[in-house]
Amino acid sequence: MDKKTVGLSDAFKGQTAPKSFVKNEIKGTKFTIAVSSAKGGVGKSTFAMNFALSLKSIGFKVGILDADIYGPSLPKMMGIKEKPKSEDGKSMAPVNQYGVQCMSIGFLVDEDTPMIWRGPMVTSAIKTFTQKVSWNNLDFIIVDMPPGTGDTQLTFAQEIKVDGVIIVSTPQEIALLDVKRGINMFDKLKVPILGLVDNMSFFESEEGKKYNIFGEDGVEKVAKDYKKKFLGKIPINVDLRIAADSGKPLVEEKPEHKISIIFKEIALKIKESFL
Numbered sequence: 297m298d299k300k301t302v303g304l305s306d307a308f309k310g311q312t313a314p315k316s317f318v319k320n321e322i323k324g325t326k327f328t329i330a331v332s333s334a335k336g337g338v339g340k341s342t343f344a345m346n347f348a349l350s351l352k353s354i355g356f357k358v359g360i361l362d363a364d365i366y367g368p369s370l371p372k373m374m375g376i377k378e379k380p381k382s383e384d385g386k387s388m389a390p391v392n393q394y395g396v397q398c399m400s401i402g403f404l405v406d407e408d409t410p411m412i413w414r415g416p417m418v419t420s421a422i423k424t425f426t427q428k429v430s431w432n433n434l435d436f437i438i439v440d441m442p443p444g445t446g447d448t449q450l451t452f453a454q455e456i457k458v459d460g461v462i463i464v465s466t467p468q469e470i471a472l473l474d475v476k477r478g479i480n481m482f483d484k485l486k487v488p489i490l491g492l493v494d495n496m497s498f499f500e501s502e503e504g505k506k507y508n509i510f511g512e513d514g515v516e517k518v519a520k521d522y523k524k525k526f527l528g529k530i531p532i533n534v535d536l537r538i539a540a541d542s543g544k545p546l547v548e549e550k551p552e553h554k555i556s557i558i559f560k561e562i563a564l565k566i567k568e569s570f571l
């Protein structure tokens with residue numbers, strides 16, 4: 297009698313086997329660094345713009361890719377009203393601002409138009425921005441990620457060559473939970489984590505008194521627990537917020553500001569990781 301075994305047919309096994317992805321590099325740059333955090337509103341975009349401008353200030357050629365399709369921040373934070381041009385009808389040229397090459401979905405739609413898109417459309421937009429933009433001769437592209445661990449993060453982790461990710465968080469318990477999820481996601485997807493940044497770390501009054509509004513040293517502790525590098529603390533600072541809203545990031549507006557110096561120190565640490 298035939299011995300029958302219960303199991304998956306070869307054809308079905310083929311369908312359910314883990315998919316292997318080809319990682320495409322973004323042409324026109326040597327390195328790609330993503331700025332991420334699983335939680336929203338912790339200062340990823342503010343960090344990404346000022347960090348990119350700090351890398352520029354220490355001599356690198358830099359681009360910023362705004363990967364937040366539902367909530368692009370780059371046009372407002374970098375003060376860009378221009379639309380990208382296409383010479384050949386196939387690729388788009390990034391918009392130059394403060395010596396940095398920039399691309400955002402926000403360049404292509406009105407400021408108050410909502411992007412009512414399902415996941416596959418977002419993935420397709422990300423592929424266009426990484427493959428069809430004529431990034432030119434850059435050392436670094438800084439990718440400003442949306443919050444969460446969704447389609448955009450997965451597309452970058454699986455299908456695009458990302459050389460490293462910087463995780464930004466506030467030191468608050470509820471934000472740290474998301475940081476741990478973020479660390480586990482990037483570890484699982486084998487994207488190197490370059491380090492963690494503690495944003496809105498504390499508030500310092502004019503008299504020099506420090507207030508730990510969101511808690512103390514939380515991000516540094518998570519970095520230690522997960523054996524990741526701790527890159528630094530950025531305090532809550534009104535000049536940083538005003539500069540972001542005015543369209544000229546603080547690092548560009550006031551390079552000697554104490555907060556700009558912190559960004560520069562982080563840029564120098566990242567430089568060490570690459571060169």
Ligand SMILES: Nc1ncnc2c1ncn2[C@@H]1O[C@H](COP(=O)(O)OP(=O)(O)OP(=O)(O)O)[C@@H](O)[C@H]1O
Binds near residue numbers: 336441534540
């Ligand atoms: N260190 C800081 N001091 C003062 N204000 C800050 C600081 N960091 C960020 N902000 C302000 O906090 C708000 C949220 O920052 P931002 O938009 O950069 O966060 P985000 O993580 O990119 O948000 P999202 O998840 O929506 O993309 C902005 O108004 C920004 O100007």
Ligand SMILES: [Mg+2]
Binds near residue numbers: 441442
């Ligand atoms: Mg943002």
